[in-house]
Amino acid sequence: MNKEICYKCERKATSREHVPPICLFPEMKDTKGINYRKDLITVPSCDVHNSKKSDDDEFLLLSLSGLMKNNPVGNFHQITKANRSLKRKNKDFIEKQILRNHKYAKIKTTDGKFRLVSIGNPNTERLIDCLEHIAYGLYYQEFEERFEGEIKMVLEFIEYADENMQTFKKMLKKSFELEYESNREIKGENPKVFYYQFLKPDNFGLIALRMVFYETAETYVSFKGKNAKEPFDLGMKFIQNGFKTTFEVGDEKFEFNK
Ligand SMILES: [Zn+2]
Structure with a gap:
């Protein structure tokens, strides 16, 4: 200790x-x-x-x-x-x-x-702050080191005023559902209260985490470590700059800046 x-x-x-x-x-x-x-x-x-x-x-x-x-x-x-x-x-x-x-x-x-x-x-704001602490803790548990970098968080159970955020939220949900179909390795010994799932780092070094409370309240976290590349996603840059952008995830299309 x-x-x-x-x-x-x-x-x-x-x-x-x-x-x-x-x-x-x-x-x-x-x-x-x-x-x-x-x-x-x-x-x-x-x-x-x-x-x-x-x-x-x-x-x-x-x-x-x-x-x-x-x-x-x-x-x-x-x-x-x-x-x-x-x-x-x-x-x-x-x-x-x-x-x-x-x-x-x-x-x-x-x-x-x-x-x-x-x-x-x-x-x-306070919810995100609390959930961030949990995300840091789970990262430590998973990788046995402290996370240093930037955390972004989307709460599935919150209605966002921004339409792009709403779409982004649905897209993340779909992505994790697809991932879950191929890899059912969720963690947490009391899944009715809480479970979580890490996705492997993508090409840009971004790590994603899904946290689920009471089988309902889902939170998506992305960890952008110190060494992750910037810009980490061209599509995301398009969205941020207001271009109409469509992503396909599985059999669903997600349109931004319609
Ligand atoms: Zn401390």
């Missing part, structure tokens, strides 16, 4: 950090004995990148477990752990911290029951 360096910075590691945070994984007392905390991943962490995160962990718990399309494990985690955590907060906590323009709504679930859900605009 002494010689180990933090997964996120150059400081010496003083503890180990759960990746993703342990609070996302239901406890046995809430799951009738099913163990959703099998072989959780931990990485070496310095004081700064471990202790400062408890607020963020709770934010992530409330943001991700509250998503409408989640599987039953996610839903159940919301009505148990997440709601217990909310009870300790002020009434306007959700509005201030989790969702702007927060409202409750009743929706009918597939089994015909009604469920109370929160509607509002998520705090995307």
